[in-house]
Amino acid sequence: MIMAYRFVRLIETHSEGLAKALRKKIENCPKLVDYHNVPAEELTERVYEVYRHLGEWLLGKTEADIEQRYSAIGKKRAQQGVPSCQVTWTICLVKENLWDYLKQESVIERPAEIFGELEVLELLDQFFDRAIYYAAVGHEQARVEMAQVAIHS
Template sequence: MMLLYRLVRLIETHSQALAASLLLRVQESDQVGDYRNVPPEELKQRVYEIYRHLGDWLLGKTEFDIEKRYVEIGMRRAEQHVPFSQVAMVIVLTKENLWEFLKKESVIDRPVDVFGELEMLQLLEQFFDHAIYYAAIGYERAVAAGARETTAAGKTVLVLEAG
């Protein structure tokens, strides 16, 4: 458990740099091109808040807190016309950015440290898996709330109205 706290503290201490490196990854990625619709500062700030308070998110926040946060993010990205596949990919990139940082920065001195690192990995996996799920729910809610059927040239189309 001690290694878990050390790793969380390491991430929180470097949260600004982690957020900046993720923003760069998103801007350079061809997979998430529609994230140009998201103001860079908004993305950086949201990710910074996760990295900066990671201990709270992993050890203190409830499932409801994660749901509330990511449903809101999913809804916001739908309003910004970012396809959900790209929303999910940015959450994956957020996790990968963290993994790469931990691989570079963490040092395992004793075999018992492996268990601490495994515990950290398990908590992070669970957090990011739930983040994707709740972002999907938020996205679906936004689409359902803003969607309406319209007949255009004899075809039914789905229109998402920005809210």
């Protein structure tokens, strides 16, 4: 667990740069054209918060915390006109950005470090799988609510 902690701290320490790099990837990604509806500062801040507090998200937060946070993000993106497939792809890019960074920055010197990195990757997978699911749930809820408002207007 010590190695996992080291990798998480590495990400948290470089969270601002990681968030800015991800924003550029999103801005340049042809699969995410509707993200122009999301203010760049808002997007950077949401990603920064995940990276900056990654240890809390991976080790301290419950599934209910992830549900609350990502359902709200899914709802907000639906209200901003971002399709659910683009929300899903963005969350995948957030994870991919972390993996790329870890591959670039990690120098494994001992076999025990491999297990630490694998542990982090497993925790990241679990976290982002749940984030994708709950963002989709929130997005669907918002679409239903918006449809009901349109019908009653």
